[in-house]
Amino acid sequence: MSWVFILVVIAALAFLFSKNISAFFYQRMDKKNPSPFSSSNFQIAQRFELKKDYDRAITAYTHLIEEFPDFEAAYISVAEIYKKRKEYDKAVSWLGKLYERNHSPDTLYLICEMYMAQGNDQKAEEILNNHYDELNEFQPIIDSYLKVRRNQDREAYTHLKILAGSEDVKDYIRLKAKRVLGYL
Secondary structure: OHHHHHHHHHHHHHHHHHHHHHHHHHHHHHHHOOOHHHOHHHHHHHHHHHOOOHHHHHHHHHHHHHHOOOOHHHHHHHHHHHHHOOOHHHHHHHHHHHHHHHOOHHHHHHHHHHHHHHOOHHHHHHHHHHOOOOOHHHHHHHHHHHHHHHHOOHHHHHHHHHHHHOOOOOHHHHHHHHHHHOOO
């Protein structure tokens, strides 16, 4: 009976010790390389967004941005919420903050896309003209959108449809073309 008791005590100590060691390393790892995806603010923001409680989602994303200022997905999520609410100026403002941080052509394109969603062709064209080289990869989408809006250009519309449906086009270009078709 004493052997059984000793084995049970050893097993219990081993379990407790292994659990404490795992927790210790997990906490150290978490502090060395914190992830915005593991942040409670990210999880809370996503829950509120799914429930369409956009005010609270924006608040949670804002806290997440304070915690992780370079977390691009949070800025984009806030902008998308404002887009859903048709508050395009606020969406552009958040994307502008992100562009100041990352100077990414993708972010610049998203700003341009917000103007397309708003129907503000003049601002979309202004961004394209001011950042033509930077928006090189997205020029066909923006140019086609503007041609359709200005001239009801059937060829440009067809070009957008091809970009949106072609398997030969990069996935993110295809997605962006599909979104732009929705603004026409």
